[in-house]
Amino acid sequence: MGMTDDPAVDAGTKNAIGRAAALLAAADGLLIAAGAGMGIDSGLPDFRGPEGFWRAYPALGRRGLRFEAVACPEAFAADPALAWGFYGHRPNLYRATVPHRGFAQLLVLAAGLPQGAFVFTSNVDGQFQAAGFPAARICEVHGSIHHLQCCAGCDGAIWDADAFEPVVDDERCRLLSPPPRCPACGGIARPNILLFGDGAWVGTRSDGQERELLRWLRRVERPVVLELGAGTRVATVRRFSEPFAPALIRVNPFDRQLPAAGGVGLALRACAAIDAIADALRR
Secondary structure: OOHHHOOOOOHHHHHHHHHHHHHHHHOOEEEEEEOHHHHHHHOOOOOOHHHHHHHHOHHHHHOOOOHHHHOOHHHHHHOHHHHHHHHHHHHHHHHHOOOOHHHHHHHHHHHOOOOOEEEEEOOOOOHHHHOOOOHHHEEEOOEEEEEEEEOOOHHHOOEEOOOOOOOEEOOOOEEOOOOOEOOOOOOEEEEEEOOOOOOOOOOHHHHHHHHHHHHHHHHOOOEEEEEEOOOOOOOHHHHHHHHHOOOEEEEOOOOOOOOOOOOEEEOOOHHHHHHHHHHHHHO
16 A cells, blocks of 8 residues: 555645656656755664764763764864764765665666656765666765775875775774875875865865766756755755755655745655655556
8 A cells, every 4th residue: 555545644745745746757857866864764873963963973972072073174183083983983884784665766766767867965875876876877965985085185086995994992983993094195084075164175076976967957858856855954955956946856754845936845754755756656
């Protein structure tokens, strides 16, 4: 039984699912705009507010350290074992995480459209690649934890982190193994992620991905944006999505408010919304 048949689902939600399906049926290209909420159904942590961050990283909670205090260049300069304790835990987590079924559903939806799909995401977890999306159709606007750069931005180089297998003391959130090093200067390397207050981020990889996205958009005549789990605190994904309204489907269980141009808002988690829209399209 699909969500549109479920008597427990209110009429407004059923109507919104139908309108979302109609937008997709009329489109020739699907732009998937994904925030942190996309990974929750895969079991990835939710950092909404300091309490959410501290639940995921109790060692940092005991010290009262907020996300912004660890996810910044100063943390790597002042205490690289702590900064890499946080960032070393995450690639281990992401490598072990199986993307939820919504990713596969999106691949099926994309295959039915003349121009397929492109992903624009603020997530740094590599889950779209792990789910089988082609790397050439993904724009990671904030970078990727699976790539490294020098803390000083040395040489403008970016390299993959496949050889880095961090050993982390989760109880203290500290890196036990040696940190990665810059091959050019020998200094400590960091993830190629846009941090808070980050003047040393090497953004050339993400810039190249964004150029590919713009090239794809020039070929698409009727794009629809499916925005999944994009937050308001760091609103990069929302700001990107809203110019496409009213061809915008905003999926967020906490804040589905739409821009003035309209669209469809669904107060659902990502996987449930994808399932419901796919079911409505099959009908």
